[in-house]
Amino acid sequence: MIAIGIDVGGMSIKGGSVSLDGKVLETFTMPVIKGEKQDITINKLIDALKAFINKHHYEGQILGIGLGIPGMIDSPKGIVFASSNLKWENLPIVKMLDDAFHLPIRITNDANAAALGEAIFGAGSKYNSSIMITLGTGVGGGVIIDHKLFEGNEGKGTELGHMVIVPNGLPCGCGRKGCLEQYASASALIRETKNAMLEHKDSKMWNLVNSVDEVNGKTVFDGVALNDTYAKEVLDNYIFYLGEGLLNFCNIFRPNVIILSGGIAKQGENLNSRLRAYMADRNYGYTNSPAVDLVSATLGYNAGIIGAATLIINK
Amino acid sequence: MIAIGIDVGGMSIKGGSVSLDGKVLETFTMPVIKGEKQDITINKLIDALKAFINKHHYEGQILGIGLGIPGMIDSPKGIVFASSNLKWENLPIVKMLDDAFHLPIRITNDANAAALGEAIFGAGSKYNSSIMITLGTGVGGGVIIDHKLFEGNEGKGTELGHMVIVPNGLPCGCGRKGCLEQYASASALIRETKNAMLEHKDSKMWNLVNSVDEVNGKTVFDGVALNDTYAKEVLDNYIFYLGEGLLNFCNIFRPNVIILSGGIAKQGENLNSRLRAYMADRNYGYTNSPAVDLVSATLGYNAGIIGAATLIINK
Numbered sequence: 232m233i234a235i236g237i238d239v240g241g242m243s244i245k246g247g248s249v250s251l252d253g254k255v256l257e258t259f260t261m262p263v264i265k266g267e268k269q270d271i272t273i274n275k276l277i278d279a280l281k282a283f284i285n286k287h288h289y290e291g292q293i294l295g296i297g298l299g300i301p302g303m304i305d306s307p308k309g310i311v312f313a314s315s316n317l318k319w320e321n322l323p324i325v326k327m328l329d330d331a332f333h334l335p336i337r338i339t340n341d342a343n344a345a346a347l348g349e350a351i352f353g354a355g356s357k358y359n360s361s362i363m364i365t366l367g368t369g370v371g372g373g374v375i376i377d378h379k380l381f382e383g384n385e386g387k388g389t390e391l392g393h394m395v396i397v398p399n400g401l402p403c404g405c406g407r408k409g410c411l412e413q414y415a416s417a418s419a420l421i422r423e424t425k426n427a428m429l430e431h432k433d434s435k436m437w438n439l440v441n442s443v444d445e446v447n448g449k450t451v452f453d454g455v456a457l458n459d460t461y462a463k464e465v466l467d468n469y470i471f472y473l474g475e476g477l478l479n480f481c482n483i484f485r486p487n488v489i490i491l492s493g494g495i496a497k498q499g500e501n502l503n504s505r506l507r508a509y510m511a512d513r514n515y516g517y518t519n520s521p522a523v524d525l526v527s528a529t530l531g532y533n534a535g536i537i538g539a540a541t542l543i544i545n546k
Numbered sequence: 547m548i549a550i551g552i553d554v555g556g557m558s559i560k561g562g563s564v565s566l567d568g569k570v571l572e573t574f575t576m577p578v579i580k581g582e583k584q585d586i587t588i589n590k591l592i593d594a595l596k597a598f599i600n601k602h603h604y605e606g607q608i609l610g611i612g613l614g615i616p617g618m619i620d621s622p623k624g625i626v627f628a629s630s631n632l633k634w635e636n637l638p639i640v641k642m643l644d645d646a647f648h649l650p651i652r653i654t655n656d657a658n659a660a661a662l663g664e665a666i667f668g669a670g671s672k673y674n675s676s677i678m679i680t681l682g683t684g685v686g687g688g689v690i691i692d693h694k695l696f697e698g699n700e701g702k703g704t705e706l707g708h709m710v711i712v713p714n715g716l717p718c719g720c721g722r723k724g725c726l727e728q729y730a731s732a733s734a735l736i737r738e739t740k741n742a743m744l745e746h747k748d749s750k751m752w753n754l755v756n757s758v759d760e761v762n763g764k765t766v767f768d769g770v771a772l773n774d775t776y777a778k779e780v781l782d783n784y785i786f787y788l789g790e791g792l793l794n795f796c797n798i799f800r801p802n803v804i805i806l807s808g809g810i811a812k813q814g815e816n817l818n819s820r821l822r823a824y825m826a827d828r829n830y831g832y833t834n835s836p837a838v839d840l841v842s843a844t845l846g847y848n849a850g851i852i853g854a855a856t857l858i859i860n861k
Contacts, residue, residue: 303834313834360699376699384675384691385836387800393832394794396713398787405832407793472713478722479709483798485702517708517720519618519628521700 233289235280236348236540237298239263239341241316244276247533248289249540253352255533259283269319270327277331295335296328297542299344299535306339306386337542339386341535345528346373347380348538349490351545353530358487362480363528364391366420366473367493369404370412374484378545381484392416396476414472417448417494423468424451427461435459448494452501466505474509481516481523492528499527548604550595551663551855552613554578554656556631559591562848563604564855568667570848574598584634585642592646610650611643612857614659614850621654621701652857654701656850660843661688662695663853664805666860668845673802677795678843679706681735681788682808684719685727689799693860696799707731711791729787732763732809738783739766742776750774763809767816781820789824796831796838807843814842 233256237246240263247258261279263272284290302314309325311317328336339347346363350373355361359378365371372391374381383389392412393405400409413419425443428434436454440446451469454462477489495502507525515523530537548571552561555578562573576594578587599605617629624640626632643651654662661678665688670676674693680686687706689696698704707727708720715724728734740758743749751769755761766784769777792804810817822840830838845852 312836315833381696383799384801387836388798390797390800390832393797394709395790396710398711398790403832406829407832475710475713482705482708483703484698485705486699514721516705517718517722518630521627521702 232292232294234294234540234543235289235296236344236536236538236542237276237296238344238535238539239298239300239317241301244279245536246280246283247536247540248283248287249537249544251294251544253348253537253541253544255536257283257287258536263317266318269317269322272317273322273324273327277328280332293334295337295543295546296332297344297539298324298336298338299341299539300324300338301341304338304340304386306337306382308385309336309338311338312387335543335546337546339380339382339539339542340373340389342371343373343380343382343389344538344542345371345492345530345534346490346538347375347541347545348534348536349492349528349530350375351378351541352537353534354490354526354528355488358524360484360486361488361490362391362484362486363490363492364477364480365493366415366491366495367417369418370416370476371493372480374486376484376486380542380545391480394476394479396472396479411472411476415469415476420448420451420465420469420495421446423465424454424462427465431461434461436462449498452498470505470509474506474513477506477525478510478513478516481510481520485516485521486523488524488526490526490528492534496527503527547607547609549609549855549858550604550611551659551851551853551857552591552595552611553659553850553854554613554615554632556616559594560851561595561598562851562855563598563602564852564859566609566859568663568852568856568859570851572598572602573851578632581633584632584637587632588637588639588642592643595647608649610652610858610861611647612659612854613639613651613653614656614854615639615653616656619653619655619701621652621697623700624651624653626653627702650858650861652861654695654697654854654857655688655704657686658688658695658697658704659853659857660686660807660845660849661805661853662690662856662860663849663851664807664843664845665690666693666856667852668849669805669841669843670803673839675799675801676803676805677706677799677801678805678807679792679795680808681730681806681810682732684733685731685791686808687795689801691799691801695857695860706791706795709791709794711787711794726787726791730784730791735763735766735780735784735810736761738780739769739777742780746776749776751777764813767813785820785824789821789828792821792840793825793828793831796825796835800831800836801838803839803841805841805843807849811842818842
């Protein structure tokens with residue numbers, strides 16, 4: 232038996248068959264066309280899925296289909312409430328797929344799906360409870376308590392990147408000011424790296440790139456390796472905000488482990504060792520708090536597919 | 547049948563019999579003696595409970611005993627991990643009471659117990675999911691998702707008052723700096739009221755008290771009623787920090803309702819209408835967020851007893 236996991240993105244939909252021990256067997260992709268009506272995209276997805284199932288002779292072997300979708304998802308009702316990336320609104324995707332396949336269909340937010348995959352089959356597999364934080368363009372989060380996905384009420388919670396950490400701070404795309412995302416995302420780190428370089432023409436980071444347009448999430452780490460004062464300052468600030476955000480999540484969820492994923496998490500121990508030191512120094516939240524481990528995600532590119540399939544496997 | 551609910555405080559332990567529809571039938575109290583060894587206190591509690599049960603002929607009618615205890619509780623293991631108020635540590639209270647009564651025994655943090663009581667039998671009874679925030683000496687929180695208490699991992703989460711909202715802000719008793727508790731508790735509101743009065747001798751709040759020692763959580767509301775500029779400023783600031791904290795909880799848990807309790811919540815609509823306006827103005831968290839109701843707690847003094855009993859009734 233297998234489960235099918237589908238990772239819906241703004242540019243493309245990736246799907247795959249996943250074994251019950253979390254291995255991706257076969258995959259398919261289909262492009263998402265900007266501005267296309269949502270019903271048309273879903274019908275194309277149904278066709279692509281049917282072709283995939285036929286090609287690999289999966290009929291009769293499928294436990295169900297799980298989907299991770301960006302945006303606000305009402306998972307109990309099976310509806311995409313709103314997805315600003317995809318311009319989907321009130322889309323009864325579970326019913327549409329159920330009508331087509333007569334199989335168990337489950338959906339969740341894409342960050343939740345990836346977190347569930349990592350929790351059950353990746354970096355979190357030896358822990359009961361974990362939080363995965365994705366440090367990318369934004370900051371995404373997923374929470375697993377006792378091996379189960381925690382989505383808040385009606386699947387609409389755990390928007391962890393939109394916790395305000397600096398009241399009246401930097402404006403965020405969500406409409407609030409001072410969200411964690413504005414201080415702890417890859418975009419934020421790159422922004423601050425550029426600012427520091429533009430302000431300090433003597434920064435050793437100028438040895439690493441020809442112009443600030445070449446700055447990426449690694450630049451500041453390379454600058455610190457060169458012992459650049461300005462790079463160190465930028466990274467210390469980043470660790471401070473991200474660390475305070477993670478400590479908030481410790482106090483709110485008290486996971487056994489925090490898993491980092493996304494662009495910045497590729498720095499591995501360069502990032503983790505600093506964050507661990509910060510969190511330990513602050514007692515993992517407050518005096519006498521139990522320690523919380525910190526590790527990097529391991530599933531990589533396929534986390535979304537595995538996680539979406541885990542919605543079915545883990546039931 | 548009845549359940550017994552016990553509300554453990556730093557000064558006294560209050561207990562009561564609770565009907566299955568959440569009504570307190572009979573009560574008892576016993577003092578807590580500072581510095582007394584934890585085992586001695588628990589043995590006294592067992593004796594008091596036995597006397598209470600005998601007095602009201604409850605034997606054979608008790609579904610179980612629930613306890614709300616201040617501090618960090620490992621509810622699945624039935625252990626008080628640490629209670630700084632009571633100086634209890636690694637106390638296997640569930641086993642001790644089970645040995646004495648041979649009844650189901652459940653424990654949780656006191657803020658969680660009160661929140662559960664309000665959620666099931668009080669202000670939250672018509673909602674699936676609620677958060678109760680207690681605005682007292684500190685800021686306590688409890689989270690109910692789908693009519694069930696959410697405690698985070700191992701019952702050690704939802705320390706909502708210790709979410710840092712101002713990085714490197716005011717020092718908190720928990721060791722962190724800038725916790726919500728330091729900006730949204732009754733103590734914080736009183737502190738800011740006093741500061742404003744001491745700074746502005748022309749404040750109309752001076753008509754309300756003889757000295758700053760008489761300032762309480764109501765003073766600033768009375769000052770606003772007198773149209774005092776300084777009172778208005780203090781209250782606006784308070785609404786701002788509390789509002790941002792509540793919006794964070796909306797994004798993290800997306801409850802149907804937030805219930806306010808504790809000293810400041812006694813201001814009722816004077817407080818609630820302002821907070822509602824603030825939250826609505828900010829889309830209840832982010833663009834397109836579902837609205838979250840805001841109401842005052844209704845169970846009052848007995849919320850702790852009812853909530854502790856609800857641990858048994860609600861199972």
